[in-house]
Amino acid sequence: MGVLNISLDRNVFPSCNPVYKGVKESVVQDYLREVFMTTLYYRHPDFLYHDTGQGHPECANRLRSIARALEQPEFASLTREEPPLGTEQQIQLIHPQFHIESILKAIPEQGHHYLDHDTVLSPESKQAAFRAVGAVCDAVDKILAGQADNAFCAVRPPGHHAKPDLPMGFCLFNNIAIAAEYARRHYGMERIAIVDFDVHHGNGTQAAFYNEPNVLYASTHEMPHYPGTGYPTETGLGNIINVPLSEGESGLAFRQKFRNIILPALRNFKPELLLISAGFDAHKNDPLASIRLVEEDFQWITQELMDIADNYCNGRIISALEGGYNLNALASSVAIHIKTLMGD
């Protein structure tokens, strides 16, 4: 590799660059990746203005606590991105127009509107929800263009409970499902895996792809718990893998179940792109559930997923924030997740 110890620009395609003349392209690409391991961190002030009201666990301070953790010098090389607004066309990849219109019509001019007892709209919710969709789709564009290796989207509202035709569980539009469908439709990706380690079952994502064998959805979640779905017998066309955890289970059970069931299934599926519904509410200090993961468990699963992505999809991972409601546990868990994505 010493042959390339010169100033490099990852954006200059190797075969066009005289610097790389005579060097095998695969060698150049491996080298560039090693040198320029890049992680994108999507964040935007709009996410802070989606106001769920006093005392609601899914609050703007979640993102503030993450942002503070990422001010540490070890995150200096993280590439900060401001996402564009998503479009209705992108949302329509998963949600019918009536779903979009019913949400937009319900947005209040002031105060709050409750779509159900815990899914809340405020005047700025459209900006935040569209921006969240814009973040995951922009991440797909940039990762598939090779501009970065992986991405973490610190978005809210979260998405994995949003069914194609029903907002629920703090979620309006299903960000990660939209990202998967965007990659399929715009880039012709044929096999996309979505791994969801949020403590709640991603019923919306499951519903979106229940009859789509080219998208693998694999979830660990506490059971019985909200939203009540996620039984191992829910298998779709063989592309849905539900692995429940029992109340009080720890990282030992979490890792065993990933090792025995989900990781082999991912290897067998050989995804071209790996998406993560990254919820951190399985942390032992989270107020909304009773699983007892610690930061090292999130580090472990992130590394395992990176190894799979390295083997099958050139390292391509897009991770989007879902839950996580203890502000300190959320910040430290996201920090270790991102640090691992950065290759450290």
Ligand SMILES: [Zn+2]
């Ligand atoms: Zn959750």
